[in-house]
Amino acid sequence: xxxxxxxxxxxxxxxxxxxxxxxxxxxxxxxxxxxxxxxxxxxxxxxxxxxxxxxxxxxxxxxxxxxxxxxxxxxxxxxxxxxxxxxxxxxxxxxxxxxxxxxxxxxxxxxxxxxxxxxxxxxxxxxxxxxxxxxxxxxxxxxxxxxxxxxxxxxxxxxxxxxxxxxxxxxxxxxxxxxxxxxxxxxxxxxxxxxxxxxxxxxxxxxxxxxxxxxxxxxxxxxxxxxxxxxxxxxxxxxxxxxxxxxxxxxxxxxxxxxxxxxxxxxxxxxxxxxxxxxxxxxxxxxxxxxxxxxxxxxxxxxxxxxxxxxxxxxxxxxxxxxxxxx
Amino acid sequence: xxxxxxxxxxxxxxxxxxxxxxxxxxxxxxxxxxxxxxxxxxxxxxxxxxxxxxxxxxxxxxxxxxxxxxxxxxxxxxxxxxxxxxxxxxxxxxxxxxxxxxxxxxxxxxxxxxxxxxxxxxxxxxxxxxxxxxxxxxxxxxxxxxxxxxxxxxxxxxxxxxxxxxxxxxxxxxxxxxxxxxxxxxxxxxxxxxxxxxxxxxxxxxxxxxxxxxxxxxxxxxxxxxxxxxxxxxxxxxxxxxxxxxxxxxxxxxxxxxxxxxxxxxxxxxxxxxxxxxxxxxxxxxxxxxxxxxxxxxxxxxxxxxxxxxxxxxxxxxxxxxxxxxxxxxxxxxxxxxxxxxxxxxxxxxxxxxxxxxxxxxxxxxxxxxxxxxxxxxxxxxxxxxxxxxxxxxxxxxxxxxxxxxxxxxxxxxxxxxxxxxxxxxxxxxxxxxxxxxxxxxxxxxxxxxxxxxxxxxxxxxxxxxxxxxxxxxxxxxxxxxxxxxxxxxxxxxxxxxxxxxxxxxxxxxxxxxxxxxxxxxxxxxxxxxxxxxxxxxxxxxxxxxxxxxxxxxxxxxxxxxxxxxxxxxxxxxxxxxxxxxxxxxxxxxxxxxxxxxxxxxxxxxxxxxxxxxxxxxxxxxxxxxxxxxxxxxxxxxxxxxxxxxxxx
Numbered sequence: 001x002x003x004x005x006x007x008x009x010x011x012x013x014x015x016x017x018x019x020x021x022x023x024x025x026x027x028x029x030x031x032x033x034x035x036x037x038x039x040x041x042x043x044x045x046x047x048x049x050x051x052x053x054x055x056x057x058x059x060x061x062x063x064x065x066x067x068x069x070x071x072x073x074x075x076x077x078x079x080x081x082x083x084x085x086x087x088x089x090x091x092x093x094x095x096x097x098x099x100x101x102x103x104x105x106x107x108x109x110x111x112x113x114x115x116x117x118x119x120x121x122x123x124x125x126x127x128x129x130x131x132x133x134x135x136x137x138x139x140x141x142x143x144x145x146x147x148x149x150x151x152x153x154x155x156x157x158x159x160x161x162x163x164x165x166x167x168x169x170x171x172x173x174x175x176x177x178x179x180x181x182x183x184x185x186x187x188x189x190x191x192x193x194x195x196x197x198x199x200x201x202x203x204x205x206x207x208x209x210x211x212x213x214x215x216x217x218x219x220x221x222x223x224x225x226x227x228x229x230x231x232x233x234x235x236x237x238x239x240x241x242x243x244x245x246x247x248x249x250x251x252x253x254x255x256x257x258x259x260x261x262x263x264x265x266x267x268x269x270x271x272x273x274x275x276x277x278x279x280x281x282x283x284x285x286x287x288x289x290x291x292x293x294x295x296x297x298x299x300x301x302x303x304x305x306x307x308x309x310x311x312x313x314x315x316x317x318x319x320x321x322x323x324x325x326x327x
Numbered sequence: 328x329x330x331x332x333x334x335x336x337x338x339x340x341x342x343x344x345x346x347x348x349x350x351x352x353x354x355x356x357x358x359x360x361x362x363x364x365x366x367x368x369x370x371x372x373x374x375x376x377x378x379x380x381x382x383x384x385x386x387x388x389x390x391x392x393x394x395x396x397x398x399x400x401x402x403x404x405x406x407x408x409x410x411x412x413x414x415x416x417x418x419x420x421x422x423x424x425x426x427x428x429x430x431x432x433x434x435x436x437x438x439x440x441x442x443x444x445x446x447x448x449x450x451x452x453x454x455x456x457x458x459x460x461x462x463x464x465x466x467x468x469x470x471x472x473x474x475x476x477x478x479x480x481x482x483x484x485x486x487x488x489x490x491x492x493x494x495x496x497x498x499x500x501x502x503x504x505x506x507x508x509x510x511x512x513x514x515x516x517x518x519x520x521x522x523x524x525x526x527x528x529x530x531x532x533x534x535x536x537x538x539x540x541x542x543x544x545x546x547x548x549x550x551x552x553x554x555x556x557x558x559x560x561x562x563x564x565x566x567x568x569x570x571x572x573x574x575x576x577x578x579x580x581x582x583x584x585x586x587x588x589x590x591x592x593x594x595x596x597x598x599x600x601x602x603x604x605x606x607x608x609x610x611x612x613x614x615x616x617x618x619x620x621x622x623x624x625x626x627x628x629x630x631x632x633x634x635x636x637x638x639x640x641x642x643x644x645x646x647x648x649x650x651x652x653x654x655x656x657x658x659x660x661x662x663x664x665x666x667x668x669x670x671x672x673x674x675x676x677x678x679x680x681x682x683x684x685x686x687x688x689x690x691x692x693x694x695x696x697x698x699x700x701x702x703x704x705x706x707x708x709x710x711x712x713x714x715x716x717x718x719x720x721x722x723x724x725x726x727x728x729x730x731x732x733x734x735x736x737x738x739x740x741x742x743x744x745x746x747x748x749x750x751x752x753x754x755x756x757x758x759x760x761x762x763x764x765x766x767x768x769x770x771x772x773x774x775x776x777x778x779x780x781x782x783x784x785x786x787x788x789x790x791x792x793x794x795x796x797x798x799x800x801x802x803x804x805x806x807x808x809x810x811x812x813x814x815x816x817x818x819x820x821x822x823x824x825x826x827x828x829x830x831x832x833x834x835x836x837x838x839x840x841x842x843x844x845x846x847x848x849x850x851x852x853x854x855x856x857x858x859x860x861x862x863x864x865x866x867x868x869x870x871x872x873x874x875x876x877x878x879x880x881x882x883x884x885x886x887x888x889x890x891x892x893x894x895x896x897x898x899x900x901x902x903x904x905x906x907x908x909x910x911x912x913x914x915x916x917x918x919x920x921x922x923x924x925x926x927x928x929x930x931x932x933x934x935x936x937x938x939x940x941x942x943x944x945x946x947x948x949x950x951x952x953x954x955x956x957x958x959x960x961x962x963x964x965x966x967x968x969x970x971x972x973x974x975x976x
Contacts, residue, residue: 065360065405070405071405071436074406074435075405075435112711114658121593125593126479128538128589128603131589131601131648132648134648134652134660135662140706140716140755141757142767174804174806174845174847175806175829175849177847178849181901182927183901183925183927184384187447190424191419192425193445206662206702210784211698211775212720212784212787214789222523222585223585224605224642224644225642231469231491233491233519233546234519237609237640238581238611238670239611239638239670239672240636240674240690241672241690242670242694244728245780247668247694248696249779261875261877263383263453263455263456264451264456266456269920270920272920276857276858276859276871277821277857278780278781280819280859281858282819282856282858283816283818283819284745284777285778285781286780287730287741288728288741289743292780294859297863297865298507298860299860300863301861304458304562305458305510305561307916310456312502314500314501320577320579320611320613320634320636320672320674321577321615321674323690323692326501327501327632
């Protein structure tokens with residue numbers, strides 16, 4: 001090795017010990033940043049401590065170690081009022097002294113929906129998935145945290161849902177329940193997927209593939225697109241020849257999302273009617289604003305093969321090798 | 328309490344068992360509490376009728392299954408050495424068509440690992456599509472891993488991986504050798520693979536939360552199409568084309584790197600801000616190589632088509648939300664969204680016929696979509712029992728398009744640009760006139776000046792209302808959702824009306840008896856002007872009409888006999904009665920497509936016997952009856968069920 005190369009070595013090939021030291025220093029800085037000042041401190045005025053709750057609420061207390069909120073009880077870095085029962089229910093001393101008077105404590109069953117939201121969001125703004133909760137359709141309809149989550153009697157250990165997710169959603173969205181009971185459907189009832197695979201119940205950004213406020217609460221895909229593309233990745237593209245309808249008005253131009261009576265979740269029982277409803281040359285629609293291309297004169301509607309458009313236009317979601325999606 | 332919850336469950340597919348066994352206390356091992364359950368058994372299915380359609384809709388088959396397992400391990404003091412919590416759930420392992428597993432391992436405030444794994448066995452003959460020649464028997468495996476360092480702390484890091492593989496045999500079709508030729512089905516060996524890698528972090532400072540993520544998605548498709556034997560033409564009337572053999576390879580590979588940044592604050596009690604920026608670059612490279620050997624109009628025809636090129640799609644989006652809460656009763660939210668997609672691609676197509684290069688065509692395509700949306704929402708709680716809301720939304724979307732074709736020096740170019748604006752208003756209220764009764768209503772009315780498609784929303788309104796009355800053991804609710812859209816311009820009409828009405832209720836008078844039932848009416852009718860050709864004559868003034876009237880009902884009753892036997896009986900029924908659509912067209916093909924009446928009924932019964940505190944024996948039976956009213960080619964009846972043992976320890 002020449003002396004010149006030795007001089008360049010630290011820049012070209014930083015040694016592993018050097019990198020490891022830097023990594024450890026970085027993690028230590030993060031740990032210090034995460035450290036919080038107050039250690040154990042005496043109860044603030046009005047607070048009694050979670051141990052006092054056990055006397056009257058033994059069933060809740062006994063199983064609380066399985067609850068996701070239990071971690072606050074054992075975290076020595078949290079302030080007293082951020083720990084255990086009183087972190088959500090507020091100071092409990094007056095409640096105890098009044099022998100369980102619900103008006104002397106934060107009782108979620110007695111609270112206005114917005115107060116419940118405020119209370120939970122004190123901690124639960126951590127995840128960015130909840131960044132739009134204030135303007136979500138659920139919030140504006142007074143469907144707040146405790147309508148879906150049951151902290152002490154949850155049916156699911158994850159997310160502490162009051163019931164399995166599908167049943168929770170069906171509770172209000174009965175028309176969607178009917179769609180998932182149809183013969184052709186996404187496999188939600190079968191347990192393969194959940195509503196939250198496509199929807200964000202805590203509110204979403206504005207839909208971008210359509211212009212209006214609907215559909216609501218969609219959990220967008222990688223390219224800010226419809227959630228359909230999260231699983232149906234082969235339909236995402238990009239393609240040289242995009243079927244513009246997929247990108248402009250979305251998958252719902254031709255398909256229903258939840259369930260339906262027609263094959264492949266199509267909006268019509270016969271494919272050709274679906275195609276002809278756009279490809280009719282009418283008005284100032286389409287890419288060039290002069291109507292969407294009409295079928296050619298050779299395509300006589302009396303011929304069965306022209307009633308099966310996708311038999312030739314097999315690459316209907318997008319193609320790289322044919323402008324009319326033939327291959 | 329459990330039975331009270333179970334009473335309200337949606338009708339489940341007949342496994343796994345939902346009835347609890349014993350008291351879920353679990354066992355103590357060291358400082359941990361461990362609970363497990365394990366259900367295994369035999370699933371059976373007997374199908375009478377169209378088995379392909381049954382597999383498309385239901386797809387449960389015979390065999391031994393691990394119907395469901397669950398494991399939870401919790402540290403009793405929240406200070407486990409290596410972990411504080413493990414949650415593991417599985418469903419349908421051992422060959423069920425819908426398999427699922429999820430796991431979470433967490434050490435409080437140190438790390439969290441989450442896993443989701445799914446498998447879907449997808450079988451679809453698609454009989455009503457493409458002459459039933461687009462058959463698919465695919466398997467999709469999806470997995471997602473996410474590891475978070477320092478969860479719940481001010482500074483967090485995460486890394487993740489997602490995979491989505493699809494493979495299996497399928498059929499497709501190709502039109503050879505020209506438009507006057509015939510259509511031939513061929514086999515496909517589908518191979519698609521998507522992997523996504525991501526890492527990022529989250530930091531809290533000065534009352535703000537900053538989230539960032541960097542990721543890469545890799546996608547590759549290596550599906551091969553082939554036909555090693557003479558092709559069977561689909562159109563018996565066309566006899567001028569024969570196909571001796573066929574091969575198609577079209578590898579399609581690429582990546583989508585992306586950034587996401589989100590800045591959020593709710594530190595102040597009277598306002599919240601959320602800003603988000605995302606950018607992704609999509610790029611795909613492809614080669615298409617197709618060889619078809621045969622004959623057309625008496626002469627040998629060998630055609631090789633070669634296509635190569637690439638496609639790109641950068642997408643940028645930005646969102647900014649303000650929510651102002653001047654008093655505890657008023658919320659004002661404003662949301663601005665910007666979205667831009669640019670899709671462009673080049674492809675060069677070379678075609679050799681009988682060994683001679685007869686055409687080289689170069690294509691360039693561009694499609695750009697830019698949308699700006701602003702919406703404002705005002706929510707006022709006038710009284711504790713009455714709230715009202717109103718909003719306004721403005722959207723502007725511009726679409727630019729370029730289509731360029733170079734065919735041996737002949738250049739054809741088409742450009743287009745147009746924009747569309749939406750003005751929409753929303754309004755609603757929430758009312759709680761008496762204890763237990765909630766009434767919610769909301770509506771939206773919108774006007775677009777220039778929608779891009781004939782079936783897009785133009786002059787539309789949507790309205791929904793829901794009333795629910797709930798007491799301790801009794802609940803009843805009714806709901807309606809309606810949407811109407813008119814998109815008619817000079818010499819063209821399109822209208823769509825969707826009306827949904829539902830009513831449901833449940834009653835749980837005791838822990839040993841519960842009943843729930845519901846009825847849903849889903850109506851849809853659409854009329855769209857269409858144009859087409861009949862024997863080279865253009866028909867302009869015809870209509871495509873579609874009418875669907877679905878009457879859906881479900882009911883379930885659950886009871887406990889002698890404290891040991893849980894019995895559940897239920898049914899779901901979906902009946903599309905359609906209706907009469909005569910009058911909109913005289914064309915037989917269109918008349919036949921106006922309605923699609925059918926019935927899909929599925930009763931079920933489940934028995935679950937508690938043998939002891941840790942063991943249950945279970946039996947379930949579910950019947951499926953699918954009946955079409957017109958063709959009846961796809962009708963089937965299926966008897967499915969399972970016999971299982973559920974062991975909790």
